[in-house]
Amino acid sequence: MTPTITAFKASPDRGRGLARDMRVRWAFEEVGQAYEVRLVTFEEMKAPAHMGLHPFGQIPTYEAGGLAIFESGAIVFQIAQTHAGLLPAEADARARAINWLFAALNTVEPPILELQTALLAERDKPWTQERLPMIHDAIHVRLGQLSARLADADWLDGAFSVGDLMMVSVLQRLGSSGLVAEFPNLAAYVARAEARPAYRRAFEAQYAVFLAASGG
Amino acid sequence: MTPTITAFKASPDRGRGLARDMRVRWAFEEVGQAYEVRLVTFEEMKAPAHMGLHPFGQIPTYEAGGLAIFESGAIVFQIAQTHAGLLPAEADARARAINWLFAALNTVEPPILELQTALLAERDKPWTQERLPMIHDAIHVRLGQLSARLADADWLDGAFSVGDLMMVSVLQRLGSSGLVAEFPNLAAYVARAEARPAYRRAFEAQYAVFLAASGG
Known part of the structure; x- marks a missing residue:
């Protein structure tokens, strides 16, 4: 089951990778887990469908199987806890x-x-x-x-x-x-x-969203 | 091995339980784990011995066996993860x-x-x-x-x-x-x-520190 996260359709940081989806993309890349991204506009972020996933109306969210969570720290921790590579075993x-x-x-x-x-x-x-x-x-x-x-x-x-x-x-x-x-x-x-390399891949992926949004 | 935490010798909140040791005391009480408290003055908090435990010179810290950590969220999580009562099993x-x-x-x-x-x-x-x-x-x-x-x-x-x-x-x-x-x-x-009841016990414990510090 490929997890799905949400990210800004048009990030206010203009491709600099400062939005909180970047942390989550980076964690996925570090552990080698493929993921899908659903882009949301600012209007969609405050609409009931998204607020059902994220009660504070922000990004990112994380959905995998029956689990839905929304806090970037918790998402990164969930990825780290269910894959090898980001937490020591001891x-x-x-x-x-x-x-x-x-x-x-x-x-x-x-x-x-x-x-x-x-x-x-x-x-x-x-x-x-x-x-x-x-x-x-x-x-x-x-x-x-x-x-x-x-x-x-x-x-x-x-x-x-x-x-x-x-x-x-x-x-x-x-x-x-x-x-x-x-x-x-x-x-x-x-x-x-x-x-x-994992950081670079994550950065390029979020930058591609910026380029697409800006018609690049 | 009884864990030891640190707390303010003279809390600036005058016994209202708003300092971050309260979260940790409460977590210990919820899971039924005894703990010891070492009180520190503001001067001690910024001195090398304490800064070795807590690089940002704050309270609380947590020591148990060979483990020393310092962030209240991480301490509460550590207590929750190593005892039953604060995290679902599923x-x-x-x-x-x-x-x-x-x-x-x-x-x-x-x-x-x-x-x-x-x-x-x-x-x-x-x-x-x-x-x-x-x-x-x-x-x-x-x-x-x-x-x-x-x-x-x-x-x-x-x-x-x-x-x-x-x-x-x-x-x-x-x-x-x-x-x-x-x-x-x-x-x-x-x-x-x-x-x-666990909250009340934790509150009373930190209030007793305030009373002692104020000569009560």
Whole structure:
């Protein structure tokens, strides 16, 4: 049974691979699982059919057999748990990889989401220029702590895992802000992940959707 | 081997149970696992010994045998996975419960964290009064979607699970804002969870720490 996920028909990131389907595509590629993609417009995302799958009206969703789930962290974890390649077999190492998955989503991503809110929803507000340095500082503190923990290792805990996949996916959201580049070991960590063949395949697949949507 | 967690020696919430050790205490109580607590001051939290356990210098941490992890979502999941009582046995139901665990932390909690930042770190900033309604609106949208999905069910997906434990823990952070009360079924959902004997035991345990710290 080939799983089906949903993704933006016209991603607002213009093919840069920053939407949350990219994490899921990447996980599928890492474990060698074929998948199908159903593209949805912004209108379809808020319509009852999609809201039945995803109560918060977002992408991605995941359907396989009788199972339907919707949270990108849970989808990536489900893929990792039902295939070899993204989680260590040994119980403690597995728990530590899962710990990094949660740390990416719940400790590192929240200030990055605040930055996105400031740059998108509050871009034209009079306070945004004054708030941006405060948000940058909060992100800088988190990245400094992450950089110190990673030190000169290739990955956060032994072999590449679902924790690295999600951490890199979160760091990528900082895009051209220059915040990651302040920590050379984090910039190298992201580049190392982006060089993985599975990442490249996932990136090309989402980029093809952008090209098709833009008539390319 | 009794697991050891860390918690604030003097919690900034003055015994209201809003710090992240509460989620972990509650999970231990639900599954009937005894645990030990090591209290840390704010200074100790940023010192090398604690930063070795928790690279972001926060609480809680979890140590059991040779395993040390630090993210509250991962700790609660580890407890749920190694004991009966917080995750269904059937694979698809289990994946859906885990989906709600991630949804609580990564979809519902982020705007609530933005509210906390506005009320604490930016309380005296000139823009905060104008930003608060925007943040309230964002939270209101999320809660409305959650309320619609919960409808008149007792829990998010069948029996009480780790997903409900985390969702309630996140909703509690809205405290006296009145935002949860706008959705009677969510208010009843939180009250239903807080009436669980395991929740009461966990709450009393963290409250005892507050009383001791305040000389009570």
